Amino acid sequence: MSETEPKEKPDLAIDQDIGNFSYPEDYAFDAGTGLTDKTIDYICDAKDDPDWVREFRKKALKVFQQKPLPTHWASQDLQNIHFDDFRYYLSKGAKSKRTWDEVPDDVKRTFERLGIPEKERMFLAGVEAQFDSEAAYSNIKKAVEEQGVIFVGSREGLKEHPEIFRPWFGKVIPTADNKFSALNSAVFSGGSFIYVPKGVKVKHPLQAYFRINAENFGQFERTLIIVDEGAEVTYMEGCTAPKFDSVTLHSAVVELVALKGAKIQYITVQNWSPNVFNLVTKRGIAHEEAEIKWIDCNIGSRLTMKYPGVVLKGRKARGEVLSIALANNGQHQDTGAKMIHAADETSSNIISKSISIGKGRATYRGLVHIPRHLKGCKNNTECDALLINTDSRTDTYPAIVTRGEGNSVQHEASVSKVSAEQIFYMQQRGLSEGQAMSLSVNGFVNDLVRQFPMEYSVELKRLIDLEMEGSVG
Amino acid sequence: MKNTLEIKNLRAGIGGTEILHSLNLTVPKGQVHAIMGKNGSGKSTLAKVMSGHPDYEVTGGDVLLDGESILGLEPDVRARAGLFMAFQYPSEIPGVTIANFLRAALNARRPEGEEVDAVEFYHHLYAKMDLLKIDRSFTSRAVNDGFSGGEKKRNEILQMAMLEPKYAVLDETDSGLDIDALKIVSHGVNSLRGPKLGILVITHYQRLLDYIVPDVVHVMVGGQIVKSGPKELALELEKKGYDWVEKDLVAA
Ligand SMILES: Nc1ncnc2c1ncn2[C@@H]1O[C@H](COP(=O)(O)OP(=O)(O)OP(=O)(O)O)[C@@H](O)[C@H]1O
Ligand SMILES: [Mg+2]
Numbered sequence: 025m026s027e028t029e030p031k032e033k034p035d036l037a038i039d040q041d042i043g044n045f046s047y048p049e050d051y052a053f054d055a056g057t058g059l060t061d062k063t064i065d066y067i068c069d070a071k072d073d074p075d076w077v078r079e080f081r082k083k084a085l086k087v088f089q090q091k092p093l094p095t096h097w098a099s100q101d102l103q104n105i106h107f108d109d110f111r112y113y114l115s116k117g118a119k120s121k122r123t124w125d126e127v128p129d130d131v132k133r134t135f136e137r138l139g140i141p142e143k144e145r146m147f148l149a150g151v152e153a154q155f156d157s158e159a160a161y162s163n164i165k166k167a168v169e170e171q172g173v174i175f176v177g178s179r180e181g182l183k184e185h186p187e188i189f190r191p192w193f194g195k196v197i198p199t200a201d202n203k204f205s206a207l208n209s210a211v212f213s214g215g216s217f218i219y220v221p222k223g224v225k226v227k228h229p230l231q232a233y234f235r236i237n238a239e240n241f242g243q244f245e246r247t248l249i250i251v252d253e254g255a256e257v258t259y260m261e262g263c264t265a266p267k268f269d270s271v272t273l274h275s276a277v278v279e280l281v282a283l284k285g286a287k288i289q290y291i292t293v294q295n296w297s298p299n300v301f302n303l304v305t306k307r308g309i310a311h312e313e314a315e316i317k318w319i320d321c322n323i324g325s326r327l328t329m330k331y332p333g334v335v336l337k338g339r340k341a342r343g344e345v346l347s348i349a350l351a352n353n354g355q356h357q358d359t360g361a362k363m364i365h366a367a368d369e370t371s372s373n374i375i376s377k378s379i380s381i382g383k384g385r386a387t388y389r390g391l392v393h394i395p396r397h398l399k400g401c402k403n404n405t406e407c408d409a410l411l412i413n414t415d416s417r418t419d420t421y422p423a424i425v426t427r428g429e430g431n432s433v434q435h436e437a438s439v440s441k442v443s444a445e446q447i448f449y450m451q452q453r454g455l456s457e458g459q460a461m462s463l464s465v466n467g468f469v470n471d472l473v474r475q476f477p478m479e480y481s482v483e484l485k486r487l488i489d490l491e492m493e494g495s496v497g
Numbered sequence: 498m499k500n501t502l503e504i505k506n507l508r509a510g511i512g513g514t515e516i517l518h519s520l521n522l523t524v525p526k527g528q529v530h531a532i533m534g535k536n537g538s539g540k541s542t543l544a545k546v547m548s549g550h551p552d553y554e555v556t557g558g559d560v561l562l563d564g565e566s567i568l569g570l571e572p573d574v575r576a577r578a579g580l581f582m583a584f585q586y587p588s589e590i591p592g593v594t595i596a597n598f599l600r601a602a603l604n605a606r607r608p609e610g611e612e613v614d615a616v617e618f619y620h621h622l623y624a625k626m627d628l629l630k631i632d633r634s635f636t637s638r639a640v641n642d643g644f645s646g647g648e649k650k651r652n653e654i655l656q657m658a659m660l661e662p663k664y665a666v667l668d669e670t671d672s673g674l675d676i677d678a679l680k681i682v683s684h685g686v687n688s689l690r691g692p693k694l695g696i697l698v699i700t701h702y703q704r705l706l707d708y709i710v711p712d713v714v715h716v717m718v719g720g721q722i723v724k725s726g727p728k729e730l731a732l733e734l735e736k737k738g739y740d741w742v743e744k745d746l747v748a749a
Contacts, residue, residue: 440591443588444551445588446588446589446590448550448551448572448588449584449587449588449590450590450598451549451571451572451573451576452548452572452573452576452581452582452584453573453576453598453599453602453656453660454573454576454577454602454605454606454660455573455601455602455605456571456573456605457571457573459573459601459605460573463590463593463597463598463601464590464591464592464593466592466593467590467591467592467593467594467597467639468591468592470592
């Protein structure tokens with residue numbers, strides 16, 4: 025892949041106030057800024073990590089320090105990340121402080137429009153560090169525990185269930201996969217650990233939302249989901265409400281393991297505030313006849329780089345990535361998918377839809393790899409881009425590498441535009457500019473969203489409406 | 498004035514060039530007025546300026562809807578106030594079905610939370626489609642996307658029928674229609690005629706006015722209304738051409 029990037033820093037219309045938090049200077053709860061061996065020790069002590077984790081973290085730190093930024097192809101904006109200025113660990117007592125009065129009005133309005141309950145608003149706005157959702161959560165937790173499902177935080181996972189956790193941890197995504205997976209491996213905290221035993225089909229989607237109090241919205245989440253033979257689970261990460269966090273660097277690692285005949289559906293709505301760098305590595309391994317489906321929607325953040333992948337390891341394994349990226353003014357959504365075919369008769373499907381508005385920028389970056397010796401493999405890739413107004417840009421780098429005769433690959437791409445003339449036409453029928461844009465965007469993503477779980481697609485639609493209203497100058 | 502659409506000394510243009518020069522025109526509710534005029538005389542410009550197209554500048558005069566100036570309003574506010582324009586060249590809106598589009602447009606006219614009932618909506622929509630002999634399969638097609646020229650024009654009138662405006666400007670709705678379609682569309686427009694609606698039809702052809710019989714015919718030359726008269730004026734124009742009006746002007 026080669027690409028010439030614009031040299032100038034993109035024009036970022038960021039409301040700096042959103043991230044305007046203050047910290048109490050109390051180092052009992054705070055590892056300070058910057059990242060050294062000492063920071064790692066601080067984290068390990070604070071979390072009471074086992075020795076093998078301490079060692080794992082320290083090795084990862086070395087890898088992180090050695091690896092260059094992937095600037096040969098990624099956005100130049102990455103160079104605006106000053107790693108020494110960040111805090112890599114804040115324990116519970118040191119969460120940021122601001123009062124409800126300090127929360128910007130438009131943020132409050134957004135919560136209201138999304139119908140977020142009062143108590144949750146306080147947490148999401150960063151006013152309260154903790155949100156007690158134990159009541160909502162315990163019902164589901166109890167139901168799944170009865171089926172033998174483990175659904176805990178990653179910290180509890182590695183401590184209480186090392187026999188399942190350790191063999192898979194860091195195996196799907198090795199530390200050295202990229203600079204940000206190394207960073208996460210060094211300083212991870214938060215995230216979920218899930219194990220679904222053989223043959224168990226979890227009825228309700230497991231939602232990280234219910235586990236907010238278990239530090240799930242961590243800066244360096246680490247999630248590991250193992251679904252045993254013939255079992256099924258749907259996991260929903262995040263929630264559609266915008267999350268206003270004090271930290272502007274987020275780097276999660278999510279590993280999925282679907283054993284023979286298992287099914288995993290992993291759903292994300294990313295709606296970070298527009299000052300956040302969101303650099304995420306997500307990958308799953310699908311064994312024989314297993315299926316991994318990533319549903320990934322990126323609405324927020326300043327820069328997101330995320331390419332969910334599936335390694336199709338066993339015969340007849342299936343992988344799917346359905347993604348929507350919305351890049352508004354000042355945002356860059358650099359997203360895509362990776363499908364690594366490693367067995368016969370494996371199939372993969374990628375459908376990506378991106379919307380660029382104003383100076384927003386959306387990039388699709390894909391990789392489909394089917395080596396020569398395989399037979400009966402299939403890939404379908406569809407990338408559609410919608411441009412709203414002429415400043416928007418979109419790039420597609422599908423990179424499909426297929427060798428061998430017995431495999432089939434299909435690729436389609438399209439770019440469409442919503443022009444000022446179309447907006448005017450819709451306005452003439454009585455729709456506001458925001459409604460007109462929303463209608464176009466919803467029309468554009470509709471056939472994809474129809475495949476999402478119901479409650480999720482409703483929320484997504486509301487979120488798009490809000491985002492479009494906000495983009496009208 | 499109540500129950501009229503008034504255009505008073507309207508001056509407007511685009512890119513620094515004035516196209517409408519102090520134009521005057523009044524369309525009362527319950528009447529149909531026709532504008533005829535050469536290519537480039539400013540007919541579509543008038544329609545777009547009235548509906549608030551952002552490319553045009555207004556440099557003087559006013560447009561009053563039931564006595565209230567609408568020139569300072571956003572296009573969608575004007576539309577919701579009761580102004581409808583059937584475009585000479587309707588836009589295609591990919592991905593948005595006619596049903597969803599019209600439902601959204603109707604909901605935009607109602608208070609939040611009081612959305613149109615789905616059953617009632619389709620009942621109404623199908624009735625209007627039947628009137629305009631539009632196949633029901635069109636409800637799930639994207640607005641104007643891949644429509645033939647004539648289908649687009651018919652779809653404009655369908656929208657007019659659904660949105661029930663107070664004043665409608667039809668910009669060359671007849672162009673691109675075959676003879677049967679012309680009759681159907683005219684029948685549709687005529688069925689909407691009544692004391693609650695004022696219509697301004699822009700056309701080049703007398704033939705349309707045989708079906709949609711106007712109360713008044715105006716002739717537009719160089720961004721102004723230069724002559725107005727009864728429906729017979731259209732016939733005279735057809736016989737004598739625009740040169741006749743222009744010569745008349747010079748003589749006067
Ligand atoms: N975007 C523009 N830039 C420059 N000139 C324009 C623009 N739009 C319209 N005009 C000019 O304004 C004049 C009036 O155009 P308008 O479309 O109103 O004419 P019309 O009477 O509707 O003609 P027709 O019968 O061909 O539809 C024309 O001379 C046209 O070239
Ligand atoms: Mg015209």
